[in-house]
Amino acid sequence: MVSIIPMKRENSYKIREIDRSEKIELIYKCTGGVLEEIKAGHECPNWDEDHYQEIIGRFEDELAKGGTAFGAFDGDTLVGFGVLAHTFRGSKNDQLQLDLMYVTRAYRRQGIGRRIFGALSAVAVNKGAKSLYISSTETESAVKFYASCGSAITTEIDAELFEKEPYDIHMLKKL
Template sequence: MIIRQLDIADLPRLREIDRSERIRRIYRFRDGVMEYDEVDFEASRWSEEQIREFIADLTPELESGGVFLGALDGDGPGGETLAGVAVLGNHPLGERSDLLQLVFLHVSRPYRRRGVASALMDVVCRLARERGARGLYISATESDSAVGFYTGRGARPIEQVDPELFAREPDDIHLLLEL
C-alpha cells in the first residue's frame, strides 16, 4: 500500500471506493453533549449523482491549493486499486485562522481496519503541520466508525463550529484534532 498525491483528473476514481457499511450507532449533539442512538442499517455505495456532487465540490478545493491523497494497493486486477482517499483543504479556519479542514476521508470497504485510514491521516496531519496549522477541523459523518476513528486519534468536539460548514453539514459531528 502506498500513499500518493493525486490530482483533479483522478477525482472520477472516487467511483472505485465502496463506502457501504453496516451502521449500528449514530452520534448526535443534544444540549451540548455528544450522545448516540442505537440503529441498524446498511449504508449503500455512492450513487452516480453523489459522485458527481463530490467531484463538483472537491474540484474548487483542489484548484485553490487543497491536497488529494490516494491510498493505492498494487494487488488489484489490472493494476492499482484505490483503497482510500483523503482531501486536505487549504482555507484557514478557526478564530485564529490556524486550522485546516479535513475535507474528505473514505476507505473502501474491503480495506477497512487494515491501517489505510491511519496512513492517510498521518500524511494529512504532516501536510497540515507543514502548512502551519495547529489543528484539523473535521466534519465527521455521524456513524460510529467515523466518530470512533477520529476520537480514537484524539479528536474532540470543537467548541466553536464553523458556521458555513455547520450550515452545509448540520448532522455531522464537528471535531478538532490538535496537531
Template sequence: MLIERALNKDDIALLATIDRTERVHECYRVEDGKLVLYPDYHDMRGWPEGESEQDAIALLACLERGGWLWGVFDGARLVAAVVVDNRPVHNQHLLLRQLKFLHVSHGARGRGLGGRLFALACEHGVLAGVDGLYVSATESRNTVDFYLGQGCLMLQSPDPELYAQEPHDIHLYRPFREKGL
C-alpha cells in the same frame, strides 16, 4: 502491493470507486455540548445518490486552489484517499484546515489505512503552519470513534458555513500543538 501517491485532476473520478459499504448500528448526536449515542440502523451500499458527483466538483475546486489530495492504490484501483483543503477555517482562536475527505474502501479496511492517511493529513497541516484540522464527521459511531481515537476533540462552536453544509455531522478538530506534532 499498495502504492501511495499524490492525486491529480485525472484521479478525481476514481474517488467515486471507493466502496463505502458499511452497516451502521449506532450514531452520535450532540446534546448540551456532549456526544450522545443512540441506536440507528443504516445499511450503506455505495454512495448516496448524487453525492459522488457533488464531491467530484468540490474536490476538483479544492485541488485547483492548492488543496492536498493523497491516495492509496491496490494496483490500478484506488482503495483509500484523504483530502485537506487549503482554505483557512478560523475557529476557537485556532487557524485550521478542513479535512475534506477521508474514505477507505470496504475491502481495504482493517489494515490501518485510515489511521495512516489521517496521520499524513496531520503532517501536511503541521507543514502548512496551521494549528489543527477541522473534521466534519458523519455521525456513525465507527466514524466518530475513529476520529476521537486519532486525538480529535469536540468543537464547542462549529464553523457556521461548515455546519450549514452538514448539520447532522459531528464537528471536531484535531489540534497539533497538544499532541506534540
C-alpha cells in the same frame, strides 16, 4: 501493499472505485458538546452516480483552489482517499479542514485511514495549521476513527460547515 501517494485533479475519476457502503449500528447526536448514542441498525448503500459526481466535484474544486489530496492505492486501484481543504478557519485562523475521507469497505480497519490522516496532518503542519477541523459524519465508525486519531468534540463550531452539515459531529485534532 497499499501505498499512500499524493493525488491530482486528473485522478478524480478513480473515486468511483471507492465503496463507501457500511452497516451502521449506531449514530451520534451532539448537544452542548455531549454525544448521545442513537441506535441505527441499517445498511448504508454505496454512492449512486449523483453522489459520485458530487464527491468528485468537491475533490476537483478543492484541489483547484490549493487543497491537498492523498490516495491509498493497492496497485492501480484506489482503496481510500482524503482531502485537506485550502481555507484556514477558526477564530485564530489556524485550522485547516479535513474535507473528505473515505476508505473502501473491503479495506477498512487495516490502518489505511490512519495513514492518510497522518499524511494530511503533516501537510497541514507544513502549511502552518495548529489544528485539523473535522466535520465528521455522525456514524459510530467515523466518530470513533477520528477520536482514535486524537480528535475531540470542538467547542468552537464553524458556522459555515455546520450550516452545510448540521448533523455532523464537529471535532478538532490538535497538531
